[in-house]
Amino acid sequence: MPAPVRKAVIPAAGLGTRFLPVTKAIPKEMLPIVDTPTIQLVVDEAARAGIRDVIVVNGRGKGAIEDHFDHAYELEHTLRSRGKTADADALAAITHLVRIISVRQLQPLGLGHAVLCAREAVGDEPFAVLLGDDLIIDRGRPGIGQLADVHAATGAGVIAIMEVAAGQEHLYGVVAGDWSDGRLRVREMVEKPKPGTAPSRWAIVGRYVLPPSIWPLLAATRPGHGGEIQLTDALRELAASPDGLYGVVIDGERHDAGDKLGYLRANLAYAIARAELREPVLAMMRDLLETSG
Numbered sequence: 001m002p003a004p005v006r007k008a009v010i011p012a013a014g015l016g017t018r019f020l021p022v023t024k025a026i027p028k029e030m031l032p033i034v035d036t037p038t039i040q041l042v043v044d045e046a047a048r049a050g051i052r053d054v055i056v057v058n059g060r061g062k063g064a065i066e067d068h069f070d071h072a073y074e075l076e077h078t079l080r081s082r083g084k085t086a087d088a089d090a091l092a093a094i095t096h097l098v099r100i101i102s103v104r105q106l107q108p109l110g111l112g113h114a115v116l117c118a119r120e121a122v123g124d125e126p127f128a129v130l131l132g133d134d135l136i137i138d139r140g141r142p143g144i145g146q147l148a149d150v151h152a153a154t155g156a157g158v159i160a161i162m163e164v165a166a167g168q169e170h171l172y173g174v175v176a177g178d179w180s181d182g183r184l185r186v187r188e189m190v191e192k193p194k195p196g197t198a199p200s201r202w203a204i205v206g207r208y209v210l211p212p213s214i215w216p217l218l219a220a221t222r223p224g225h226g227g228e229i230q231l232t233d234a235l236r237e238l239a240a241s242p243d244g245l246y247g248v249v250i251d252g253e254r255h256d257a258g259d260k261l262g263y264l265r266a267n268l269a270y271a272i273a274r275a276e277l278r279e280p281v282l283a284m285m286r287d288l289l290e291t292s293g
Ligand code: G1P
Pocket: 111, 131, 133, 134, 171, 172, 173, 174, 191, 192, 203, 204, 205, 206, 231, 232, 258
């Protein structure tokens, strides 16, 4: 039986150029969805799936991420002295979600390289990778937990996939293979295929559970699409290895918070998923439509 997934890697070294100017001094991962940094939502997903150690791969200017998961003594103390116990408890809970381990990616050599930077911190056990641009509102079992379940049953690598509209394939890693038991045994994969060349419309979503056999494959991966070391290229080798690779459709609602429109949509979707905000936000949206139309 495969070992349980106890560790996760969150690559967070990107420059966030799609969100300038806000990302000039603020890490992209700290941009809020309503009132919660995107990275906290992703860490919370991992924590609810039983993951205890989260390795954040970061770079210069990302200190706010570590501070966010640290104990904020003065803030908590002030809140408690004002009788705001629930608010203070909520802040303290962020610190206890998981153990955060920071490692640095010294050069921006690509997603595969960012994950490889976490090799020593993860060691010889299966681990999860969660990309912060992809947010998942689940219906009970966290998205990454659903992948961990398939890993526990098969021992294989597992990636989340979704069917994208024709013409969108070039924005993703795209996979093809054979379906059985509701999962795709991956045979082919290509990172950001040129328009008209994708092997299917099944795109990779930023959630992965990987066996330790990925490490030597990643270490041997040469620069690919965009001159970067691509995780997808190492996964193609994993798919062809005895461990193998499955694609799974996560039960949940996926949001792409990595571009402006997707980010705004995610904010509205998370807001209307909250009981206290649902009605006022829907009323505000109707009002905005009427007055801007
Ligand atoms: C990354 C991966 C890609 C995947 C995507 C999902 O690309 O390289 O395979 O489909 O995340 O969000 P990025 O969007 O970081 O360019």
